[in-house]
Amino acid sequence: MASRSGSRPNTDRRSFLVATGAALAGGALATGTASAVESAPYHLSQGDQCVPLQPLQGDDPVEAFYDYRRDRDSSYGTRSLQQPNTSVLFLYEGPDGVSLVAVHGALGGNGDGGSITFDISGLPSSGDWIVRDDSYDGPNRYDRWEIDGDSATVDWTWDGRRADGAVYGPLGDDVSVEIDPAFNERAALYGDHYEGNVSNWQALSGDLDDPTRTSLDRSTPLRIESGSCPTTSTMATSSTTSETTTARPSSGESTTATGMETTGGESSGNEDDLQRILDGLSRFFDWLSQLFDRFARFAERYL
Template sequence: MLRTTGATLASGLVLGGATGLGGAQEAYRVVQDGNCTPLVPLQGDVPVEEFYTYNAPKTHYSGTGDIVALQDPHASRLFLYTGPDGVTSLVFVHGMAQREDPVGGGSASFVIKGVPPSAEWAVRDDDYGSVMTTSPEGEQILNTQLDQWDIEETQMTVNWTWGTGNTDGAVLKNLADLDAIVIENSFNEDTPLYGKKYTGKVDRWEALTGDMADPQAVPLEMGVPITIEPGSC
C-alpha cells in the first residue's frame, strides 16, 4: 500500500526524521528548490538486483520482481533500498510491468551527477542492444532498444522511453561514500526520445520513503533538479 502526501516537496513539505532499523541506519534527505524531506531507505530481504529482477524471463525487459508493488503506470519513482547485506542503493523506476490491460508509457531524461566512486550501475533498464523475441502469434521479431546511456566516472546521462505495460529504470548500487547526487530531469515532450516510438506521458514524479510495506509517495516537481545526500532535515 502506498500513501501520497498532500503537497509537493518544492512547496516546502518536511516529513518526520529518518530512522533506520535499531536507529543505526544513516540518514538521507532529498532537497528540491531549497526544500527538504527525509528519504528513509526501504528495507528489503533480497539483493537489489533480485528485488528489481530486470530481464527475467528473457522476453520481459522490465522490472518484474518485488518492485512491481511499488510501480505506478503513470508515475516515475525513485527511492533508496537497503538489502540484507546492508548495502544501500538508489533505485529509479518508470511505469509499471503489466501483462493484462496495460496502460501508461512515457519518456524521461536524467543527468545524474556526483556518482560516488564505490557505486556501480547494477541494473540498466533497458540496456539489451538488439534481441530476437517471439510475439504471442509466434512471429520472430527483432527488438532494438531505444534507451540511450552515457556513463562516465561520476556522471550518467540517460534517455528513457517505454510503452504501455512496461518499465524503464536503473539501480545505482552502493552509496557508502555518497557526498551528494544531483539529478537534472525532464519528462514527456521535453525529452529527446518522446515521440520516437511512444507518446505516453508521465503524470507524476515521486520519491518513496519510509516502510517497505507502507511507503509514502512524496511528490517532486518535474523539471526541477533534486539533490540526494546524507543528513537530516
C-alpha cells in the first residue's frame, strides 16, 4: 500500500519541535530559571520573602483596560482576573507606561463582599489616581479617599455582586511604594454596610491571560520596588495551580492560597537551604511543563 506523501514532513517538523524544546530546556537548566525570574523589572517584598513582578502587558491604556462602569460601579476589563472573596494586586504595562492596579472581589460573583483599608505611601510624583473605584457623588458611595501628596488612605467596601479597586500611574522608573493593609474586621468600614470577608490577597505577575498568582499575608505591609529581588531575600514560591505558597512574614509562618491552613515554627539553616533548592526545582519543572505544553499546542494548531 502506498504511504501518504505528507506524513514524512509532518513527522520531521514534530521531531524538530521536540528537539528544539529539549534544547531550550537544556539552556534554561544551564542558566537557571531562577535568574530569569529574578530579572523581572520589579519585585514585591513582604517580611523576609520576595516576589518578582513582571507587569501584565496590554495594548490598551490602563484606564480603558480597567474599564470602570458606573452602572455596576465595578471594573469590567479585569473580570478574567477577578475572583470572589479575593483581592488582587498587580502592575499593568500599556502604551502610557506601568501602573499599579488593585481589584477587590468579583463582578457578578457569588462572594460575600468585603472591606479593605490600604495606607499607601511612596507614590511617585510622576503619577496620579487614574481610576478611583468608587469616586462618584451620591448616597450609595461608601468608599473613602484621603490623598496627601505621595500618600493615600483608601477605605473600600463592596457587596458580593460587585468589585472595587483603583489604578495609580504611571509609576516611572524609580518605584518604591509601600502598602499597609487592613482586611475584614481591621478595615475602617467593616460592618458599616457589608460584613463579607476577603479570604485571599494575591499578587499577579507575567501573562495577562494566565498570570502567576502568589498569595500574600493580609496582615503584613509590603513594598513594591524597581529592580530584581535582593540576593539576601528568600524567593517566594508561586504557581498557577489552585494552591499557592504565601510570601511568608518574618515570623516564619506560611499560608496556602486558601488562607485556611497555617504552619509555623523556626527552621534550621540547613532546612532553609534545602527548602530553597526544592522551591527552585519546583519552579523549574513548572516552567518546563508550561514550555512543552506551549510546543504541543503549537504543533496541534499548525502541523
